[in-house]
Amino acid sequence: MSLNDWYQDFISLFYPNLCWSCEAVIYQSGEGICPKCLLTLPYTNFHDDPENIVNKVFWGRLPLMGATALFYFNKQTRVQQLIHKLKYKSKPQVGVLLGQMLGSQLLKSEVFKVIEVVVPVPLHPAKKQKRGYNQAAKIAEGIALAMEITYEENGMIRTKHTETQTRKTRAERVKNMRGVFTANPKSNLEGKNILLVDDVLTTGSTLESCALELLQVSNIKIWIATLAYAE
Helix, strand or coil: CCCCHHHHHHHHHHHHCCCCCCEEEEECCCCCHHHHHHHHCECCCCHCCCCCCCHHHHCCCCCCCCCEEEECCCCCHHHHHHHHHHHHHCHHHHHHHHHHHHHHHHHHCCCCCCCCCEEEEEHHHHHHHCCCHHHHHHHHHHHHHCCCCCECCEEEEECCCCCCCCCCCEEEEEEEHHCCEEEEECCCCCCCCCEEEEECCCHHHHHHHHHHCCCCCCEEEEEEEEEEEEE
């Protein structure tokens, strides 16, 4: 054991390393999710199913090459706890780690392993400044690390600040997202296989609006991935 390991173990006596999901003490330094949660989180395995429910959300709406989510999302669950920490508790490392887990899954899929560039759904600059980071960008960063591909944090630009989508119907959400995004002309996305990334999929209106603008870029193909699918 190195001197640094001894130091980390000593510090953990006073500031224990807690699982981001269940908040149990983790005794191995450097870990963010305990072994029990890693085994029992509700993985969808949608990456192996071309007719999965995430794909079906976009049938007739977008010409996608594929779509998936890492987890099922329900309220008062460990997945919600993870996403809450990512979005509201200044834990960007949650997004990077879960993104790496998702990217490792995608590498195993014939559908997704041809992706070349990861692009996150952007936050409005004012909201990003308040939070300190874009949670979707942290997920995208982790995916790119795992897949060893390009990551374009600013591939898309959010031009309008929108109202919360939480209590809106699908039709209201679609209307709310019109004209919100534009592809960044400074990004080199032409002719690329692009993975568009967000945190949670509900109705798909945000991703649909973003993807429709992204499709204005010449000769690209789009896949979608999220951390979670809200059942």
